[in-house]
Amino acid sequence: MLLIAEHLTKTYAHRRGWVPAAAGRRVHDAVRPALADASLSLERGESIGIVGESGSGKSTFARCLALLERPDSGRVVLDGTDLTGLGTGPLRRSRRRIQVVFQDPYSSLNPRLTVGSTLREVLLVHRLVARDRIARRVEELLDQVGLPARAVDRYPSDFSGGQRQRICIARALAAEPEVLIADEPVSALDVSIQAQILNLLADLRTQLGLSMIFISHDLHVVRYIAPRIAVMFGGRIVEILPPGIPLESARHPYTQALLASRSRLEPGWLVGAGELNADLSASLPATGCPFRGRCPHAFEPCHEIDPPARDIGQGHAVACHYVTTASRSY
Amino acid sequence: MSAVSPVAATGPAQRRRGATASWTLRFGLTGILTVGTLATFAPLIAPYDPTALGLASGLQPPSAAHWFGTDQLGRDILTRVLYAARIDLQIGTIGVIIPLIMGVVIGLFAGYYAGWPDAILGRVIDVVTAFPFLVLVLAIVAMLGPGLRNFYIAISLVSWVAYARIVRGEALSVRGRGYILAARSLGYSDARIVFRHLLPNVIVPALVFGMSDFVLDILAGASLGFFGLGVQPPTPEWGVMIAEGRNFIITAPWVVIFPGVAIVVTSFFVSLIGDSVSDIVRRVHAP
């Protein structure tokens, strides 16, 4: 097992300032954690997709996995090393092994560094390549992501969004990571460019044997890249769909709503979509299942108990009282 | 690999060519270089000794022998203006460089780490900027005693705050950008991130401010000279020349005019450079 994340929890507390604290009042509001008890395991060479909308906790999860933020509790273990327990120095050196491609290609590159400088820096800092071989390695990387060699002397502002994302991918690859986390890497790009980048990621994954964690809000895009899918809502992983299972057999009410609301190339897909009509500004309920405010099947246990994830066969797991009760009654 | 078309047509070379055709910059640079050259070679080109007294009678208007006339002690004004350029350019340069380095470094780290280092810096900035710049400088020089060295100390102690404030503001906004997060995820050390990734992206406003600070420092030197707290006579310095000549404004205005014009002209060239620098950088590195 290459990467294991165990029970990661992270809460962004709303501090009320030092005056109430001095007065002895509670400093943190009781808020729902941004990430609650999220666990994941990834074999070497395997890919997993994480699907969720804004507020689902997927970005927090990605940041905790990449140790860009320290989780409040839980561990991230990479190839036997507990990364969460490392001190600043060793942690910095281990960072290279988990790389991230971020959503916004426009702000992810230092506008004052040429493409070549950006890539060279990675190689130099981590001493990955002998000095005399650096130029050649940079060319290799550019070629791998489909950019011309003369991109080396250009600045990011000379490139389009799709090309900049390729540069970001090249930068991530330069670190020779074992795990690549792609956090909504194509959401900011045009549709035809998305396809190019997705193909690139799929190719790199096969060619380099990368273990990939692919995050998106689009179920179909995720399926294309990473057959095993974890669906997140309200900071929790609510369903895990293994590779063999078609998307249509998703059981969690949220996943089903997501599938039903997906836009399609068919006129009339709107019928049956967006049924929920929930008051979207209502915050998530403080106790019980985070989805119960919008769930058509909510019943008593949902209000009090956060449903644990249960395997319902063949690696398909669902965190839902309704589903697990229903399937148990078979 | 999917085919990717060649890089965009407007490459960096083209853009930079367009930018440096800026006449403002050319004019400013030429001007400052001229002043600098004249100052450097003052001993070679000045017709007289700057401190030589009473060569002719004092207060001679401009003539063939004395292009700028003579002052009340009979010294040639042209010579003194040239020699004074060395002092004033030095004041402007040192008076900017030291506070700039101090302020930028402090502002960078405060802005990058935010939290309490930034809170402390914020309070310091508030306190120092509550006082008028010249009043503080005067007070420090008054305590330490007159002279160029103490002037530099006073300027440094007061000026760095302006740079820190500028850089800290920029740093606070840039630290949240994607490429800083990317640099962290690549395992770069804080020092590397601050100096290689943060600094280049926040320094420009500080540099532009430095240009106007250059001018302010010369004026401050002149003001202190006016009070006798700056450069001590007989060393020529434009401000001191104006101060010493103030009694003769009506009767022999050339004593005051020429050093005054020198200050204005030098400041003008510097401000031209400052204007064009910010334009150029904005255009070349638009994200």
Add this chain to the structure above:
Amino acid sequence: MRPKDALRVETLTVTFRSSGHAVVRGVSFEIAAGEAFGLVGESGSGKSLTCRAILRLLPRGASAAGRVTYGARSLLELGDAEMQTLRGSTIAMIFQDPMTALNPVLRVGDAIAQVIRSHEGLGARAARTRAIEMMERVGIRDAARRAAAYPHEFSGGMRQRIHIAMALAARPTLLLADEPTTALDVIVQAEILRLLDDLRREQGMSLLLVSHDFRVVAGVCDRVAVMYAGELVELGPTRTVLQRPEHPYTIGLMNSLPEAVTGERLRAIPGVPPDPGRLPPGCAFASRCELAVDACSAAPIALSQTAPGHWSRCIRIDRLDDMRRGLAAADSACV
């Protein structure tokens, strides 16, 4: 009820003065009264500028030429004051970012009421009642209480609803929607599109929906036009365009979507969109088109009708069957 008019755009061209480049080139289409029309294109296609040109809201440095008529009025020739009265009351627009319309220091109820008062001349109380009604109609629960809230207290989807409420408050007969759901989550997007669709039918409004996502347009619009590099490359009823696309770019766009994948790879369109300053005299898509021949980029190609109401700017339509094969969408759209 205001009379319902048709929008006619004739050879609309938008040029940027500084570069001299035309980013919208001779675009023509019609939207009948009460019809929903979609404009699909990626960034740089000129779709947003087309939309803004109709309301004369172009950025500085851009100028429009051609003819745009709404009913009897020629919009490009109207005086500024007349155009101003038209905006909001007859023709309204909503944007991708609702904060372009929502003033952060105004309570939302007041913001909507302001629109009503300036266009319908109602008194403060009546306007407020109407504002609350609009808020309820767009799906904001507890509207009377929430009308006192500020924009930042709402989520993205709710802000977009308020934006829509403001746009429709004065009952316009034509609504221009420029990427209204692009920044929204999947489920919220579906809800907002449903809302737009319902409101449109209810008020008998015409709708111009601009999006880079074909699927969004497919769900709402009766007719659709595809734009590339400033030109319309295909135009027709949504159903027909989906079933039988008549332009390589349209097919390419549809192929780029993951649900179109029947094989192992996404069939991405190679290359990048062209620079508006370096367009060939003929088809701008030729450099990325697998069916292109020399004649394609040599001379301008006119739109030709391939079926009633279905137009295409392609001279290689006879070869399109090969490209269409394997288009999963074409199969599923054959209902």
